[in-house]
Amino acid sequence: MVEGLSIPYIKVLRPGAQSSLQDLGRLGYQSLGIAEAGAMDRYSLVQANRLLNNHDNSAALEITLVGPKLRFERTGTFSLTGADLSAQLDGHPLAPGRVYRTEPGQVLSFGPRINGMRAYLAVPGGFDAPLVLGSRSTYVYAGFGGLEGRALTKGDVLSCLVEPEVGQELTSLPESFLLPPDGPRVLRVIIGPHEDRFTKEGIETFFGSSFEVTSESNRMGYRLEGPRIGHTDGPIVVSEATPLGAVQVPGQGQPVLLLRERGTTGGYTKIACIITADIDQVGQATPGSRISFRLVGLKQAHHAERERWQSLDSWRPRIEKKGVK
Amino acid sequence: MIYPKPLVKPSGDRALRITFGDERSLRVNRPVRALSRLIASEALPGLLEMVPTYASLTVLYDPDAIDYDALAGRLEDLARQASEQETIEASPRLLTIPVCYEGDYAPDMDYICDYTGLDRNQVVGLHTAEAYFVFQLGFTPGCPFIGPLQEQLHVPLMQSPRTRTPKGAVAISVGQTVIYPRATPGGMRIVGRTPVQLFQLEHPDLTLFKPGDRVRFRAVSVQEYKAIEARASALYDGVESLSHG
Numbered sequence: 180m181v182e183g184l185s186i187p188y189i190k191v192l193r194p195g196a197q198s199s200l201q202d203l204g205r206l207g208y209q210s211l212g213i214a215e216a217g218a219m220d221r222y223s224l225v226q227a228n229r230l231l232n233n234h235d236n237s238a239a240l241e242i243t244l245v246g247p248k249l250r251f252e253r254t255g256t257f258s259l260t261g262a263d264l265s266a267q268l269d270g271h272p273l274a275p276g277r278v279y280r281t282e283p284g285q286v287l288s289f290g291p292r293i294n295g296m297r298a299y300l301a302v303p304g305g306f307d308a309p310l311v312l313g314s315r316s317t318y319v320y321a322g323f324g325g326l327e328g329r330a331l332t333k334g335d336v337l338s339c340l341v342e343p344e345v346g347q348e349l350t351s352l353p354e355s356f357l358l359p360p361d362g363p364r365v366l367r368v369i370i371g372p373h374e375d376r377f378t379k380e381g382i383e384t385f386f387g388s389s390f391e392v393t394s395e396s397n398r399m400g401y402r403l404e405g406p407r408i409g410h411t412d413g414p415i416v417v418s419e420a421t422p423l424g425a426v427q428v429p430g431q432g433q434p435v436l437l438l439r440e441r442g443t444t445g446g447y448t449k450i451a452c453i454i455t456a457d458i459d460q461v462g463q464a465t466p467g468s469r470i471s472f473r474l475v476g477l478k479q480a481h482h483a484e485r486e487r488w489q490s491l492d493s494w495r496p497r498i499e500k501k502g503v504k
Numbered sequence: 505m506i507y508p509k510p511l512v513k514p515s516g517d518r519a520l521r522i523t524f525g526d527e528r529s530l531r532v533n534r535p536v537r538a539l540s541r542l543i544a545s546e547a548l549p550g551l552l553e554m555v556p557t558y559a560s561l562t563v564l565y566d567p568d569a570i571d572y573d574a575l576a577g578r579l580e581d582l583a584r585q586a587s588e589q590e591t592i593e594a595s596p597r598l599l600t601i602p603v604c605y606e607g608d609y610a611p612d613m614d615y616i617c618d619y620t621g622l623d624r625n626q627v628v629g630l631h632t633a634e635a636y637f638v639f640q641l642g643f644t645p646g647c648p649f650i651g652p653l654q655e656q657l658h659v660p661l662m663q664s665p666r667t668r669t670p671k672g673a674v675a676i677s678v679g680q681t682v683i684y685p686r687a688t689p690g691g692m693r694i695v696g697r698t699p700v701q702l703f704q705l706e707h708p709d710l711t712l713f714k715p716g717d718r719v720r721f722r723a724v725s726v727q728e729y730k731a732i733e734a735r736a737s738a739l740y741d742g743v744e745s746l747s748h749g
Contacts, residue, residue, distance in 0.1 A: 209555045209564070211711045212641040212685075311705060321645050322686065323705055372515045415678075417528055418642065418649060420555035420562035422516040444557055444642025444649075446678070452516030480517035481567040 185307040188253055188343050191335040195247035195289065197397075200306050200325035200337075202238045205314035209443045215423065216316040216324060216439050219398060219462030220297050222487065223261035226352055227301035229495045230258035230278050237305025238315035238325070240337070242298040244465070246289020247331055251281040255343025257302050261358060262295025262463060276352035295358045295463040304341030320399055320440045353494055363389060363469040364460055367483070368426065368451035370474055373416060376448045377428070381409035385450055389471040390434060392464050398440040401461060403470060407432035410448065418446040424453035424461075426472070436461055456483035506532055510583035512576050515562055518552075520576060522583045523560040528651055528679055532559045533639055537716055539579075539586035548578065556715050557640040558649070598635060598718040599743050601683075603674050604729035605631070605696040612693035616676070619659050628723050630654050631695060636681065638717040644688055646703030646711035650719055651680040665691035672697045674721070681721075696721075699733035700742045707739040 201224065204217020218224035218241055225235045246264045258278045259266055266273040269285050275298065281287075289298075308315040308325050317325025326335060374382065390405035414430045421427070421444060425437040429447040436453065437445070438461065451472060453461065464470060475483075506525040515521040522539060525532035540556050543563070550569030555562040565575055605613065605628045616627055636650045643649075653676060661677045669675065669690030674683050677692040684690060685702035702712045713719065722744075724732070736742035 207553050208645075208710075209553055210641065210715065211645060212643060212647050213645045213710075312710075320688075369514055369517050372513055372521055417526055417557075417559045418640065419521065419523075419557045419560045420515070420519070420642075422519040422562070422564075424516055442643040443555065444640060449515070452519075454517045477514060477517055477567075477572050484517070485568065 184304075184341055185338040186253070186342060187336050188251065188255060188302060188339045189337040190250045190252055191247060191331050191333055191337070192250055192286070193248035194331040194333055194335070195242060196245035197243040198247045198331040199241055199317035199319060199329075200238045200308050201241040201316045202305075202314055203236045204316050204439065205312050205318070205324070208312060209420065212443050213312070213321070214318070214440050214443050216318040216398075217314070218299065218316075219439060220261055220299070220459040222459045222491070223297070223299045223358065224301075225491065225497075226276070226356060227258045227260040227299040228305070229491070229497065230260070230350060230352065231256065231301055231303050231347060232498060233301060233303070233305050235497050237301065237340075238308055239299045239301040239306065240331075242289070242300060244292060244296060246298065248289075249287045251283060251285045251287070253283055253343055254281070255303065255339070256280050256345075256347040256349070257300055260299045260301075260352065262298040263293040263358070264298050265290030265293055266298070276357050278347055278349045278351070280347075280349060292465070294361050296465045297462050302337075302339045303343050303345050303347060304339050307338040307340050318440060356491065356494065358463060361465070361468060363471065364464055365471050365473050366457045366460060367454045367475040367480065368472050369454060369477060369480060370451050371449070373448040374450060376411055376416070377450055378409040378411055381432075382450070384408050385434070386472055386474060389469045392466050392468050392470060394466045396466055398438060400438050400441055401436040401464070403434045403436065405433065408434065408450065414447050416446055416448055418444045421445040421449070422452055424455070424458045425449045426451045426453065438462075454480035454483060456480065456487055510535070510580070510587060512580050512583065514572065518567060519562050519564050520572065520579065521560050521562045522579055524583075524587065525559050528558045528639065530637060530652070533637070535583070535586040535589070536561050538589045539583055542582045542586055543579070546582070548575070550575065557642065596716055596718050598720065599713070600720045600722050601698050601700060602724040602728065602732055602742060602744070603632075603696040603698050603721045604724050604726055606726055609697040609726070609729065610695055612675075613695060616657075616659055616693055616695060620656055622656060627657065627695065630657055631676075631681075632721045632723050635718045635720045638713045638715055638719055639680075640715050641711060641713060643682070644685055646685040646713070648683055648702070648713040648719070649680050650682070653679045653681060659693050661691045662693065665689050669694065670697065672699060674698055697729070699729050700736050701739050704739040709739060712739050712743065
């Protein structure tokens, strides 16, 4: 593949609710207040890229709940993974987890949500966007990255970094990698670091209850609602770093999951932190769905993360960048 | 308080937090900064990123490159050394920032005066009296947490945050001053506004402030604010004194 091209491929006819370019995110700047951004479901993003033999970190379109209407301007291919948002190409239904072929003028549209929350649309070579601090991810809340730091709008033209009409196999993802059907989610967590700021009953409530995802849920964080989690001495701590997936519990005793565009520091108690292997699931949880938490140790957490990537590698290993491991 | 011994514990499965105490003070922040420097001078494998804050340092690591126990052990040693170090950076920068404390630029001035029992001149006098310290950046890109604020200026957070705090708002609460680099929601009391830029992607520094900087506020009139605003398009424009010592 020849890189360094920028070939107009897709015209945005209707933007959808919140569609933005995302890659694996922007690392190394949290001490300046800059969160990672990047795909809310990295596993689905990487699947979309590997279906097209792209690098794992190529930028794809993250499509949230209400999908856009897109017109293809050239012959080429694309892949679709993650949520099932009733995608249709000129009226023909498309299942997630496959590579599709398109002709100029064909229109990709989306309908009612069937399963999951976020779909990923990748194109050969990835979408073109300026590299900002090493990433093409849109940081919506800070207003930079991706397409001028914003979600798609009508009239945008999305370009590929390679000629989209490269000989692509119309492969599909093995069924075991498809998004599991919606349902209550059990997220594994590491306890703390402020577990000693909660009452014994508060900790029992956290692990023994299920919480509902509210409509105040976005790329910054998810607010959950459920039985009140009691503090011993109030919710305020001296402001400190907020790791990705931290479960913060402010004054009302309701958990807030801190996600990819969160504030990088926070002054509320953190009862636990979701393990890396389970954070992608949050990105697929819809408002109204239920979440509960299960305690695990560090070794289990690290093992779970290794295992899910090894299992994806056994289907199709990642493409190594030249000169980069 | 300062903890008798630095506390090392996991913060999730890819971060480790070393805490030196539970207060927003220079004496607790000093070992945080010393530890950052000690770690930076060692080539620790698997270390991805450090986030220094008021009372703790959070270290992000790659669990495939280093074992948690090995990393925690090494960081405990370094944290002990950091606690024993006497000195802070030899010559921090001192940045002087123009702030207009008047009219619409200071929507919470009346509240602050009511709450503290000070008049406007006293509030401005205190806020511009001494060089403060930048403890951390956080919340949004380039947003500094500055302190410690004099006791007389301590005011509580708003009961319900504003949905929009303007860009450049200089706000106080919980013993600290924060400057909003762009318009965002915010729950702190706005005492004034600065026309200078705090975050610029095109500038190699990215952010005006770095943890460890000294900062002093200078009161300016509405007229002067507007004059600086007209020319302050890049980082450091309008920051009229930038010196070491």
